[in-house]
Structures are given as C-alpha cells and as structure tokens.
Amino acid sequence: MKDDDALHAWLALSLTKGLGGEGARRLLMEFGSPEAVFAASIGSLKSVVKADVAAEISKGIKKEDIAPALSWLEDGNNHIVTLADNDYPQSLLNIPDPPLLLYVKGRLDLLNRPALAIVGSRNATPQGIGNAEAFAKSLSDTGLSIISGMAHGIDAAAHRGALRGQGGSIAVVGTGLDKVYPAANRDLAHLLAQQGALVSEFPLGTPPLPANFPRRNRIISGMSAGCLVVEASLQSGSLITARLAIEQGRDVFAVPGSIHAPQSKGCHALLKQGAKLVESAQDILEELGGLLVTPASTPAVETLEIQGSCGSLLDHIGFDPVDVDTLKTRSGLTIAELSAMLLTLELNGLINTIPGGLYQRIH
Incomplete structure (x- = not known):
C-alpha cells in the first residue's frame, strides 16, 4: 500500500461528485497521479473535465469525506487497493473501465489468484443449488478461486461450495462493505470475510441500488478467466455477467437443463450463442488447463465434528x-x-x- 498522502488522494478522487470513472481516468492520463490532479490549476482541470467537477477538485482533499474510509481501515482485515497497487487485480487492468480502487474485507492474496465466476438465478431450483455447490467445490479443490455476487440462490451456493474447497471464494457486492445485502446472507458474508474476501468498488454507506449490480458484474467477470452460468431464466441478471465476460474476452460456460424449465432458458440461449456446454467440472478444467495451480493453503472450512x-x-x-x-x-x-x-x-x-x-x- 502506498503512503498516506497518496491513499488520501486516491480516496478523494474516487469520491469526487460528478466525476465518474471515465473522468477520473482522463485526469490520471493527463496529470499522472491523484496527487498531481489535486495540485493542478482549475484552468488545466477544466481542459479535461467539466467546470463544476474542476471546481470541486480545486477545493482540495476534504478530510471529512475520506475520514469514514480511514476509520474503516483501522481494522486489520480491511483494505483499500488502488490501480497503482501490486495487490490490485491485474486481470481488471485489461477491461475497458477498471475501478479506481477496491474496498476489500478479507484475504488480499485471493485477488490475483486464477479464478472462475459462477453465477445464476436467485430463484434457483434444488438441483441448480446442488450443481453450483458441486462445481464450486471441485473447481476450488484445483486451486481456482470462485467469484460470485453473494445473491440468493446460485451465487450463495457457489460461495458455500468454494469455501469447502482449497481455492477460496470472493464475493463482489453492489453495496459499501459496511452493509450486507441480502441481509439473510450475513453469516455467509462473515465467513467470506474470514476465509475468503468481500470486494466492492462502492464507498462505505452505499445502499443496494439497482444500478449498482450491473456495474459490479463487470468486476465479477473481469477478475475471472471464465464465467459459468449454472441456472438462469431469460430475465436473469447473470446473463449480464455472461455478456460482459464475452465482451472482455473470457470463456463462458453453461449447464444445460430441461427444455421445459424456465430456469434453463437463459443457459440454453447462451449455448446457442456459442457458450461451452459443461456437464462436469472436468469440462471446464480442460478449457482452463493453463491456469491450474497447486492448491494453496487456503483455510477451508474445517470438517465438523458431530458433537x-x-x-x-x-x-x-x-x-x-x-x-x-x-x-x-x-x-x-x-x-x-x-x-x-x-x-x-x-x-x-x-x-x-x-x-x-x-x-x-x-x-
């Protein structure tokens, strides 16, 4: 992690009202670093961003704006990684709109481990949940980290399966990391923070706004070598993640189902569009063989003594x-x-x- 002044500048830039990711990237290309951005004259800022945004930046770093994040960092399990950090997921540097920084609760070492996204319907069938857990467990045991969005249904099942394996699991969420959504997954979130990682680009205090979830989906796909859709209707948000994966040059896999099941329609649509049909974890491993790693010493959930x-x-x-x-x-x-x-x-x-x-x- 960089020195305090640099971190303060990264935080302040990310929190600048009206700036957005594209504007921030233009500023960084023009001035080189967040510190240089805040040192620039308002005239030079106006040549890159709108006048009102330039005026906001020219006010300098507001300590009260970044104070919540700095207080949050006092917990040793909490981290902030920026585009300039070695811990920043290198795979995100290859997508069109990488986040300026990521809030991370849990294990930083997972951010650059070879990974696969597993996504699907919130209203999953028992068979779909079982399939997601089985795929996640088998793939995690090869050393792959499993990434999903901690939603109900397939996402939660994928996290649970991965935590039983050796590769760990990352949940990319659509809120600030001081909030848990859905609230019913609070225990799962706690376990992920202890044995995996929770990741968000959204500042602390950000509620679960609908617009946040398509944005976080690009991070799920961007951090992954491929995306497995286990079960999805034609309206499922997981198809957004699959589309983004295709746009980012990632492999997309789909599990087939009954032609009569609404929760299989999305997977079948992906298969018609060229997704790879998979029936077992081995089908995926054959495609991603070059990424396989020796299982690390990830603290998988210990076997329970039934007493x-x-x-x-x-x-x-x-x-x-x-x-x-x-x-x-x-x-x-x-x-x-x-x-x-x-x-x-x-x-x-x-x-x-x-x-x-x-x-x-x-x-």
Whole structure:
C-alpha cells in the first residue's frame, strides 16, 4: 500500500461528485497521479473535465469525506487497493473501465489468484443449488478461486461450495462493505470475510441500488478467466455477467437443463450463442488447463465434528425438509444460534438449503 498522502488522494478522487470513472481516468492520463490532479490549476482541470467537477477538485482533499474510509481501515482485515497497487487485480487492468480502487474485507492474496465466476438465478431450483455447490467445490479443490455476487440462490451456493474447497471464494457486492445485502446472507458474508474476501468498488454507506449490480458484474467477470452460468431464466441478471465476460474476452460456460424449465432458458440461449456446454467440472478444467495451480493453503472450512449442539441440531433436522421455526422449537436454540450452526452444517456438506426456507439433512 502506498503512503498516506497518496491513499488520501486516491480516496478523494474516487469520491469526487460528478466525476465518474471515465473522468477520473482522463485526469490520471493527463496529470499522472491523484496527487498531481489535486495540485493542478482549475484552468488545466477544466481542459479535461467539466467546470463544476474542476471546481470541486480545486477545493482540495476534504478530510471529512475520506475520514469514514480511514476509520474503516483501522481494522486489520480491511483494505483499500488502488490501480497503482501490486495487490490490485491485474486481470481488471485489461477491461475497458477498471475501478479506481477496491474496498476489500478479507484475504488480499485471493485477488490475483486464477479464478472462475459462477453465477445464476436467485430463484434457483434444488438441483441448480446442488450443481453450483458441486462445481464450486471441485473447481476450488484445483486451486481456482470462485467469484460470485453473494445473491440468493446460485451465487450463495457457489460461495458455500468454494469455501469447502482449497481455492477460496470472493464475493463482489453492489453495496459499501459496511452493509450486507441480502441481509439473510450475513453469516455467509462473515465467513467470506474470514476465509475468503468481500470486494466492492462502492464507498462505505452505499445502499443496494439497482444500478449498482450491473456495474459490479463487470468486476465479477473481469477478475475471472471464465464465467459459468449454472441456472438462469431469460430475465436473469447473470446473463449480464455472461455478456460482459464475452465482451472482455473470457470463456463462458453453461449447464444445460430441461427444455421445459424456465430456469434453463437463459443457459440454453447462451449455448446457442456459442457458450461451452459443461456437464462436469472436468469440462471446464480442460478449457482452463493453463491456469491450474497447486492448491494453496487456503483455510477451508474445517470438517465438523458431530458433537454437542451441532450434533443435536443435525439430529433435529432429519431427512425430511424442516423450517427454522420448527427447528427453534425442537432444539431450544435462538435464531442467531440456529443461523450460525445451519451455515456450518451446510458448508460441511451435511445439509441442503431448499427454496422456501427449508433445510434437509443429506448425510
């Protein structure tokens, strides 16, 4: 990481009202660095950006604007990487609009590991969720990091599968990293922050605005060597990620499904457009063979010893689908305790999540 003055300038530039990524890149090309931008005269700034933006920059770095980010950085697990940092994902330098900087919570070493994006429908079928977890686990065990967006459905399943493997997982989100969206994935977000990484280009405090998610999708595809769409309708936002992957020169893979299933229509459309049909992780590995790495010492979720409260909870779940309220009554645990234990059991491959908020034992 660079010195404090340089970091302050990067932060201030990224937070400048009305500037945007394109304007910031023009300024950096003209002046060379954020510090030089803030040292430039208003006349020279006006030759590059609009007058109101130039006037805003000429006011200098506002300490009150960057203070929240600097306070956030006091946590040793929080990081900010800029275009000038070695830790910045090198693959993003090859896309048309790389973010000026990234907020990162978790492991910086994952940002430049060979990676694959796994995306798909929020309203996934049980089969789709199972497929996403299986692909993610198998690919992660080869050393690939799995990148997704931490949405419900396929995204969350991909993260869970990857965390059971050796390659780690990165969630690229559409909010500031001081927020978790969707809130139901709070436990997953916590686990990703500890064993993987959460990444965002959006400043702290940014809410989950609809326009944010297509923008973050370019980072998901841009950080990845390829994009696997497991299950998607024709309206699924994951098709945006696939389109961006194609535009960025990445491989796109799709899992076929029933011709009668709405959640397969998007995958079939991609296959008609030239996406590679895959039935197993090996199909992807054959395409990405040059990227394979020896599995690193990623702290995968430890195998759970079925004892104590977790063991009792597993007995309460059984092999028939059951909801959280029933489990709360059976176990006597609080909702917070249940959420943590259910996530642990699921990450260890002992239970499945079923649409409708149900859980089912599989081992």
